[in-house]
Amino acid sequence: MGIANMSSASSRRRTPVFAYEGLDRVIHERARLGVLTSLAAHPKGLSFGDLKLLCGLTDGNLSRHLRVLERERLIAIAKDQRQRRPQTICRITAIGRRRYVEYLAVLERVLLDATAAVRPEAAASRARAPLPSI
Amino acid sequence: MGIANMSSASSRRRTPVFAYEGLDRVIHERARLGVLTSLAAHPKGLSFGDLKLLCGLTDGNLSRHLRVLERERLIAIAKDQRQRRPQTICRITAIGRRRYVEYLAVLERVLLDATAAVRPEAAASRARAPLPSI
Secondary structure, three states, rough: OOHHOOOOHHHHHOOOOOOOOOOOOHHHHHHHHHHHHHHHHHHOOOOHHHHHHOOOOHHHHHHHHHHHHOOOOEEEEEEEEEEHHHHOEEEEEEHHHHHHHHHHHHHHHHHHHHHHHHHHHHHHHHOOOOOOOO | OOOOHHOOOHHHOOOOOOOOOOOOHHHOHHHHHHHHHHHHHOOOEHHHOOOOOHOOOHHHHHHHHHHHHOOOOOEEEEEHHHHHOEEEEEEEHHHHHEEEEEHHHHHHHHHHHHHHOOOOOOOHHHHOOOOOOO
């Protein structure tokens, strides 16, 4: 919903159009958003070490966020025993990918609302040429 | 930076491309993102009551988030004495608008990375027709 249409209609002020309840807090948290984006980009999985470097996180922080994501079944963590030194490999699950894509749709709406808020003409041109849907 | 270019180059795995440090935590928090988007869309300000309804927040929650935003000088809170019953009016400040716009630029990059991660072809077409810059 565009802001431009709404701000002048006082009756529509009464609806929580900026509540963004679909911004799943499990995914929205900055570090976890980085972790999930890394894993979505690497469907075969990433080692703990690679994730740590890609996301710029410490061991402790990454561990904590991985536990949250695993508890929610958004990722699966396994030991890859093929190496001489077994590696921890993290993968995004099917549930994780679905929730991530749902989250992205809301994030896109936030960005459209936000663009309309700061620069109405940009939002209008964006609305004329919609983004490829995810 | 696109994911497609990066994932095959192991040397670039070493840089924290998914750290998203520009995702300012003060703004990124879901409720505050809603509050700031509301205020960016209403430069003349919004009453506490309107904000509460627009963002779907309770009195306590909204108060808490407004204090955080005011402490960071992203918003200004004033009493409008013109009414018979003085209203609390919240406005986004110049600093707030600048930091919000900076945040949006990072958010846009996250969305491009994320789209590339879940659907590389959508990201490619998006890159060919860039979004209007904010």
